[in-house]
Every structure is written in C-alpha cells, then in structure tokens.
Amino acid sequence: MKSILFRSGLIAAAFFLLPAHRIANADGHVAHAPTFKTPKGFSLPSQPVRIMIDKSGYELQVYDAQGWYATYPVVFGNNSLADKCMEGDRCTPEGDFRIINKRVHNKWSRFLGIDYPTAQSIARFKELKRRGKVPANATPGAGVGIHGTWPNDEYMIDRYSNWTNGCIAMKNEDVQELYHYAVVGTPVQIRR
Incomplete structure (x- = not known):
C-alpha cells in the first residue's frame, strides 16, 4: 500500500492510501473511487467545517480551519448528474x-438536511418554467440532504449506483462520522 500525509491537529502523520479502482455504473459511466480518508480514532476537525461535494468525482470532501480533513465516497440521484x-x-x-437540520433516521442511519431550495435555486426554477423547460404545475422540490443507505446496501456506494431521489448518500459509518462533527449551519457546496 502507498502512504500519503494527512493532518491531525497541527501535526502531519502518514496513513495508508486505499487502492484506486474504476467502476462502471448502470449507464456505463466510469467513476474513480476516492483514494483517501481520514483514519478513525484521530482528532476531530477544527471548526469551522465546510463540505464540498463533487458530483462527477463521486466525492464528499470535508475542510476545516486547517484545510483538507477527509474525503468520502458518495452517490446521488439521477445518473445524468444534472442539476435539479x-x-x-x-x-x-x-x-x-x-445544513439546516440533523436527525437520526430509522431508514438512512443519519440525515443532514440542506436548505434546498435557496433563493438562487428558486430563481433558476422560475426561469426554467418561464422558458417552458419544466411543466407549468411543477414545483422545485425540497427535503434534500446527506444520508446513509439501507442496512446492508452500502455496496451501492462502492458500485457508484445512483439511486436516491436527489439526495447525497454515503456509507452508514461515514455519515455517522460526518454527523458527529458537521453542525447546523455548516456550508455545503455541490458542483458537477
């Protein structure tokens, strides 16, 4: 195994790099597995924390006051990876x-709700409706968040199988870790 550096408080220490692999999902899209993650048992991130989600990379990255903290594999809704x-x-x-709310969830392990739709999301939705790109009776939707998987279904994350209704899904162990330190108010940037 290879090793790289990670940050634990103000000290740098080496940890193992997980082997990268390529996986094709149902529509033939080839994704690269994220290749690193902070090992368990090391210090929590220093606040403030921010989350960046890269849809094309199938990654959720966490940054804290010191910089990069961790990267987790994730999956999404539609295989097109298009914007809602x-x-x-x-x-x-x-x-x-x-993040606007957090709760233990009986089906998805943990749920961290985000404030979709924002004013920017609503403006985009109205413009799409004005141009006839969405039906006149459509609504922008709501209830989007970061959550785990059904019990014993974490293989969906490993296979990069997009299955949610628009949420961001993580392995249960990973979402429990994120839930522990991502507070209400944590910024979340989602990009493709």
Missing part, C-alpha cells in the same frame, strides 16, 4: 447550501 430542475426529476441540486 424540479421535484421528481431525481437530480441532485447544485449550488451553495447550508
């Missing part, structure tokens, strides 16, 4: 959001 247009399109929204 309306409720029911199964697309994951793009833009700048914040």
